Amino acid sequence: MKTIAVFSVKGGVGKTACAVNLAYAAATQSARRTLLWDLDGQGAATFTLRLAAKPGTSARKLFAADAELDALIQPSAYPNLDVLPADKSLRHLDRLIAEDGARSLKKMLKSFDRDYDRVILDCPPGLTELAEQAFRAADLLVVPLLPSPLSERAYDQLVAHLGKHHRKGPALVPVWTMVDRRRALHKATVDAFPDRVAIPYAVEIEAMAVHQAPVAATAPNGLAARGFNKLWAEVEAALR
Numbered sequence: 001m002k003t004i005a006v007f008s009v010k011g012g013v014g015k016t017a018c019a020v021n022l023a024y025a026a027a028t029q030s031a032r033r034t035l036l037w038d039l040d041g042q043g044a045a046t047f048t049l050r051l052a053a054k055p056g057t058s059a060r061k062l063f064a065a066d067a068e069l070d071a072l073i074q075p076s077a078y079p080n081l082d083v084l085p086a087d088k089s090l091r092h093l094d095r096l097i098a099e100d101g102a103r104s105l106k107k108m109l110k111s112f113d114r115d116y117d118r119v120i121l122d123c124p125p126g127l128t129e130l131a132e133q134a135f136r137a138a139d140l141l142v143v144p145l146l147p148s149p150l151s152e153r154a155y156d157q158l159v160a161h162l163g164k165h166h167r168k169g170p171a172l173v174p175v176w177t178m179v180d181r182r183r184a185l186h187k188a189t190v191d192a193f194p195d196r197v198a199i200p201y202a203v204e205i206e207a208m209a210v211h212q213a214p215v216a217a218t219a220p221n222g223l224a225a226r227g228f229n230k231l232w233a234e235v236e237a238a239l240r
Helices: 015-028 044-048 088-100 105-112 129-137 149-165 184-191 223-239
Strands: 002-006 034-038 081-084 118-122 140-145 171-179 198-200
Touching: 002 015, 002 129, 002 223, 015 034, 015 044, 015 081, 015 118, 015 140, 015 171, 015 223, 034 044, 088 129, 105 129, 129 149, 140 149, 140 223, 149 171, 171 184, 171 223, 198 223
Parallel strands: 002 118, 002 140, 034 081, 034 118, 140 171, 171 198
Antiparallel strands: none
């Protein structure tokens, strides 16, 4: 089993779109037994796949006690793709991790070893306690970036942080998101790093919340779907 964390220092960069579409590609394109674990209290990945946390459950409590993770996992509408949903209790998870010595994410992931080939973590933004757990647990970190010098600066700071505190940490796969090549800054920034996958600014991605489905399920021949498929191919190659 390999774990891929989708992480960004800041929000609003298409992180959840990346997580959902990578999970879909893993399950369909590669026929991997895939679990998408929504760790963001907003639950956007959960919503996008037409799911919700079960009534009376709390995703936060999974970290605080020996709760059975399997009991909360739900199948999606797509073969090979299951989801561990988020709920608003995760908003206070960092405090729990910092104060109460919660179970480590890495230890929890080991319980999925026999059932899944790939686990995709949709992490909340920011260098938080949960992020540090993800850095220790993941085999690979996918980092969505807006095409701007400030985003590149934030990525360089992340690389420096990992180099200092997680020297044996995950490999990194940066990806440009929301790319509009009609804008000079976007074009110049993306062209400076031609080896990085660039996901276009596309109506299909915005419509994910409307259709509650990955773009490859609703517009499989579109530029956005092809971009996410290309990103998944790069992720798979990096995990070999």
